[in-house]
Amino acid sequence: MEVKAETIAQPKAVAKRHPRALRVLHWLIAALIIAALVFGTFIMARLPNSDPGKPFALLKHMLTGTVIFGLSVARLLVRAKAPRLAPMSSGMAWADRIVPLVHRVFDALVLLMIGSGLVMALVSGLPQTVFLGRGALPEHLDPALLHALHVFVARLLAAVLALHVAGAFYHQFVLRDGLISRMSLRAMRRLDGAVS
Numbered sequence: 395m396e397v398k399a400e401t402i403a404q405p406k407a408v409a410k411r412h413p414r415a416l417r418v419l420h421w422l423i424a425a426l427i428i429a430a431l432v433f434g435t436f437i438m439a440r441l442p443n444s445d446p447g448k449p450f451a452l453l454k455h456m457l458t459g460t461v462i463f464g465l466s467v468a469r470l471l472v473r474a475k476a477p478r479l480a481p482m483s484s485g486m487a488w489a490d491r492i493v494p495l496v497h498r499v500f501d502a503l504v505l506l507m508i509g510s511g512l513v514m515a516l517v518s519g520l521p522q523t524v525f526l527g528r529g530a531l532p533e534h535l536d537p538a539l540l541h542a543l544h545v546f547v548a549r550l551l552a553a554v555l556a557l558h559v560a561g562a563f564y565h566q567f568v569l570r571d572g573l574i575s576r577m578s579l580r581a582m583r584r585l586d587g588a589v590s
């Protein structure tokens with residue numbers, strides 16, 4: 395009996411990349427966090443509060459931090475509803491076990507950065523000086539403990555970022571399994587399947 399082409403069931407394509415919204419948010423957040431880490435450590439931290447350029451530097455930093463907060467909340471909401479991709483093995487059982495944990499530690503550190511920065515700015519009365527131009531910056535930011543926490547978490551975040559990038563490059567260039575393509579912004583219909 396002749397079977398018409400359209401009656402043959404087609405195998406359902408499976409997504410091989412993260413959904414587009416997650417990919418866009420991942421790279422936007424990554425670029426802004428790297429900028430905040432580099433700018434905060436190498437420029438802002440070296441300016442004394444008496445420097446006339448300091449309020450504008452703080453303004454840019456605080457706005458960037460607030461945008462990172464909004465985008466991170468959006469990413470976590472999108473992620474909660476998005477279909478999950480199967481994990482890619484690195485060939486090392488211990489590393490495969492810690493990767494999901496490292497990703498959640500990443501999320502927690504970003505939120506801790508934002509929380510400590512926001513509270514430190516509010517308690518030190520920075521918004522009035524930085525956004526409204528009222529008064530001068532205090533000689534030292536209060537409370538010192540929150541400042542120390544913000545700096546410590548920034549160092550930890552930079553270390554986890556280095557580990558994350560090393561892992562991604564190991565997959566991409568040593569194992570050559572195309573892991574970075576799963577996060578790529580390039581239009582690649584071949585990898586998208588039906589779900590993208």
Ligand code: HEM
Pocket residue numbers: 420423424425427428473479481482497498500501504555558559562563573574575576577
């Ligand atoms: C501070 C910046 C970054 C943050 C906060 C970050 C965070 C994350 C998180 C939380 C995930 C897990 C996705 C999920 O399950 O929700 C992820 C995945 C990924 N990240 Fe990043 N990332 C950053 C920078 C980078 C950079 C610079 C690269 C470049 C090599 C990169 C490459 C990847 C890749 C390839 C994946 C997908 C892994 C997979 O499909 O299993 N990330 N990132």
Ligand code: HEM
Pocket residue numbers: 427430431432433434435438439452455456457458459460462504507508509510511512513514515520535544545548
């Ligand atoms: C993921 C987001 C953020 C990152 C990666 C980040 C990173 C940094 C870094 C690297 C420093 C310099 C630390 C040092 O070595 O002394 C810094 C300082 C600071 N950050 Fe953030 N930050 C973030 C979010 C925020 C937010 C949301 C605020 C407030 C709204 C904020 C307020 C501050 C303040 C007030 C300082 C102190 C500046 C000084 O030392 O005089 N940060 N931040």
